[in-house]
Amino acid sequence: MKFEFYNQLWDFDDDVELYFLHEKILQYTYSTIKNDSNKKIDRFSRIYKTDFINVLEQRAETGTIEFARPLVQSYNDELFENVSDDYTMCWKRTNIEHDTLIIHLTSFAGHEGRLSSPLTNVSEKIINLDTDLLIVNEDPFRMPEILYPSNMVLGVSNKCDSIKSTCNQIRKYINKEYKHVILYADSKHAGSVVSIASELQDLNIRVLTTGGQSTYNWETSPWVKGYLKWFNRPEYLKHQYMPITGVVLMHIVKCYKFKQMNIDKRITDPYKFLNDYDIPVDFLYGKYDIDYVGFKNYVERLKINNLTMHEIDYKISSSQTHNIRPYVDRFVLKDYIENL
Amino acid sequence: MLLPLIDGIEVDLNDDLDLYFFHEYVQWKNYSFNRVDKKGIREKINLSAFQKVYMQRANTGGWNFAEEDVYKFDEVRFELPNECKTICISKKDNDYETLIIQLASLSGHGSRLTQPFSSTSESIYNTNADIIVVNEDPLRFPEFLYPSCYILGCSERLHSMKLMADDVRRIITEKGKQYKKIVVYSDSKHAGSGLSFAIELSDIVTHCFTVHGTNTHDFNESPIVKDYLENYKTGWHTSPAQWMHIVKCYQYKNRFEIPDHILNPLKHIKNYNIKVDYYHGKYDDEYRPFLKYAQELDTGISYHEVDYRTKYETHNIRNHIDRKILPGYINEI
Numbered sequence: 001m002k003f004e005f006y007n008q009l010w011d012f013d014d015d016v017e018l019y020f021l022h023e024k025i026l027q028y029t030y031s032t033i034k035n036d037s038n039k040k041i042d043r044f045s046r047i048y049k050t051d052f053i054n055v056l057e058q059r060a061e062t063g064t065i066e067f068a069r070p071l072v073q074s075y076n077d078e079l080f081e082n083v084s085d086d087y088t089m090c091w092k093r094t095n096i097e098h099d100t101l102i103i104h105l106t107s108f109a110g111h112e113g114r115l116s117s118p119l120t121n122v123s124e125k126i127i128n129l130d131t132d133l134l135i136v137n138e139d140p141f142r143m144p145e146i147l148y149p150s151n152m153v154l155g156v157s158n159k160c161d162s163i164k165s166t167c168n169q170i171r172k173y174i175n176k177e178y179k180h181v182i183l184y185a186d187s188k189h190a191g192s193v194v195s196i197a198s199e200l201q202d203l204n205i206r207v208l209t210t211g212g213q214s215t216y217n218w219e220t221s222p223w224v225k226g227y228l229k230w231f232n233r234p235e236y237l238k239h240q241y242m243p244i245t246g247v248v249l250m251h252i253v254k255c256y257k258f259k260q261m262n263i264d265k266r267i268t269d270p271y272k273f274l275n276d277y278d279i280p281v282d283f284l285y286g287k288y289d290i291d292y293v294g295f296k297n298y299v300e301r302l303k304i305n306n307l308t309m310h311e312i313d314y315k316i317s318s319s320q321t322h323n324i325r326p327y328v329d330r331f332v333l334k335d336y337i338e339n340l
Numbered sequence: 341m342l343l344p345l346i347d348g349i350e351v352d353l354n355d356d357l358d359l360y361f362f363h364e365y366v367q368w369k370n371y372s373f374n375r376v377d378k379k380g381i382r383e384k385i386n387l388s389a390f391q392k393v394y395m396q397r398a399n400t401g402g403w404n405f406a407e408e409d410v411y412k413f414d415e416v417r418f419e420l421p422n423e424c425k426t427i428c429i430s431k432k433d434n435d436y437e438t439l440i441i442q443l444a445s446l447s448g449h450g451s452r453l454t455q456p457f458s459s460t461s462e463s464i465y466n467t468n469a470d471i472i473v474v475n476e477d478p479l480r481f482p483e484f485l486y487p488s489c490y491i492l493g494c495s496e497r498l499h500s501m502k503l504m505a506d507d508v509r510r511i512i513t514e515k516g517k518q519y520k521k522i523v524v525y526s527d528s529k530h531a532g533s534g535l536s537f538a539i540e541l542s543d544i545v546t547h548c549f550t551v552h553g554t555n556t557h558d559f560n561e562s563p564i565v566k567d568y569l570e571n572y573k574t575g576w577h578t579s580p581a582q583w584m585h586i587v588k589c590y591q592y593k594n595r596f597e598i599p600d601h602i603l604n605p606l607k608h609i610k611n612y613n614i615k616v617d618y619y620h621g622k623y624d625d626e627y628r629p630f631l632k633y634a635q636e637l638d639t640g641i642s643y644h645e646v647d648y649r650t651k652y653e654t655h656n657i658r659n660h661i662d663r664k665i666l667p668g669y670i671n672e673i
Contacts, residue, residue: 014375015395015398016371016390016391016394016395016398017371017372018398019394019395019397019398020364020367020368020371023361023364023368024364024365024368026361027361027364027365030357030358030361034355053357056357056360057356057357059360060356060357060360060481060482060483060484061356061481061482062402062481063402063403063404063479063481063482063483064400064401064402064403064404065401065402066401066402066404141401143398143399143400143401144398144399145398145401146398
């Protein structure tokens with residue numbers, strides 16, 4: 001099936017075309033960065049741009065992303081231990097008997113994050129909490145890039161290639177009974193964190209997530225629906241242009257692929273089934289996050305018993321309204337843990 | 341330097357990432373065009389090989405998967421490979437007086453990332469001559485610069501024509517042979533590089549057998565570059581190979597100090613005692629500007645028009661040349 005992006009039709013059933021579409025997304029991102037180089041931007045966006053360019057330059061120079069492996073597969077061994085064979089999970093070193101465990105789904109955005117961060121690149125605010133901590137990352141070297149990272153819908157590595165096998169590996173780390181087990185995730189993992197919670201429901205689990213992609217289902221995703229409405233617009237509206245970001249485009253492609261792969265709806269559309277489980281979910285969304293508002297509205301409309309929505313009055317800058325993690329890590333998480 | 345290249349996309353020729361993405365775009369155009377218009381059997385094979393290597397690239401995140409195929413050589417028919425696995429010499433029982441140094445010309449990703457570095461045609465191998473195959477390492481990067489048509493040598497270690505020439509001399513010495521005739525055989529994108537290499541080896545090379553193609557890499561002289569610079573404002577268009585020629589010529593001029601006899605050998609070849617026979621296809625319109633450029637210079641080259649084409653291909657006349665012309669040429673020189 002062919003879809004229109006960047007004024008061209010792309011065959012979603014042709015993996016070579018999808019490879020080039022992914023390159024086109026990167027090229028478009030790069031040209032946007034270049035065009036905006038004189039604009040005043042926030043610190044996070046500045047770091048993002050520098051890292052993005054560094055990573056892509058190294059890839060062009062070496063013909064591969066393998067240059068990133070030594071860094072990506074490193075970890076802070078003073079703070080962490082017990083790294084899994086597939087370099088996706090590790091455990092915080094501690095001598096204290098905590099009664100709470102945080103399972104943290106790390107969410108490195110884009111190439112610049114996932115190919116320039118060690119496995120244990122986690123905020124100190126999380127590490128310093130009085131809890132045990134298990135970091136769960138998706139292997140950034142899974143390919144093709146048009147499909148991976150899969151937002152954990154296809155697991156976290158070639159070894160743990162499903163939510164179920166990922167959860168089996170998570171279970172191996174848990175050697176005692178905790179009073180509280182919190183799955184903490186954000187943005188692109190807002191949906192998969194619920195799938196993982198469903199699989200681990202017997203652990204007395206609860207979910208804290210910031211707003212983001214709450215469904216990866218071709219039929220229910222608000223981004224897919226919005227795009228298809230535009231794509232199938234009547235002839236008299238053909239002149240209309242739909243601006244689309246790389247993140248949205250990748251979401252659309254992945255939803256298409258997940259559908260093609262017949263991934264269980266409980267994985268691609270987990271909030272729809274949340275009422276079947278006794279899992280409390282706290283969903284924190286940014287007041288100014290217009291880009292992802294469709295996902296927030298979607299879960300709200302599902303009337304889920306255990307779902308609590310929290311509006312967060314925070315934005316990094318006028319151009320970065322989605323990422324509320326710095327605020328949540330600093331001002332919400334600690335209280336949340338202490339008041340369980 | 342900011343230039344609108346293919347489809348009006350502005351490319352900063354001094355920005356490596358712009359050039360990286362431009363190269364990807366050219367490949368994409370190539371693929372989407374060929375996928376729709378599959379043409380003949382050779383084009384279908386090329387398309388299939390292209391799809392195969394790009395699928396592997398997509399599935400592995402790089403080109404390293406190709407190492408196994410491209411860094412091997414036919415050990416039955418060749419020997420003495422160099423350290424960087426780009427040069428080897430034929431194993432033949434006869435004591436030939438002639439040596440062919442062939443600049444291998446594996447076109448496109450589908451070919452250069454699937455072929456061993458000793459890859460050469462049966463017709464060439466079966467001539468009455470020893471053969472040295474020189475291949476450019478297909479895993480040099482960035483791709484907007486490499487393969488460099490040997491302008492930047494054939495590998496990271498042999499990164500100039502001079503170093504390449506030294507290695508060829510070493511191989512001949514180690515083989516213990518004294519050849520009466522040494523012919524540099526090159527074609528298409530290596531038409532000019534074959535002449536440059538002959539100049540670099542002018543102490544031993546006696547002949548050049550050149551099949552028409554890109555015969556200059558000089559940004560100021562290339563007819564394609566000139567035509568582009570004069571006409572790009574009016575929607576000038578060309579093939580993916582020529583787009584990359586423009587990009588590479590700019591890089592050779594601005595990033596490196598490359599001797600003029602390497603970039604533009606046609607201007608120097610007459611100063612050397614090398615007999616050049618230059619074969620060009622009668623129907624090869626795409627590369628005609630290069631032919632015109634060469635013929636207008638005082639080079640001392642002998643030109644031969646070849647009345648050959650396939651149904652879909654007018655430029656590539658190598659099949660015909662290898663089979664029908666080269667064996668006789670080698671016997672007669």
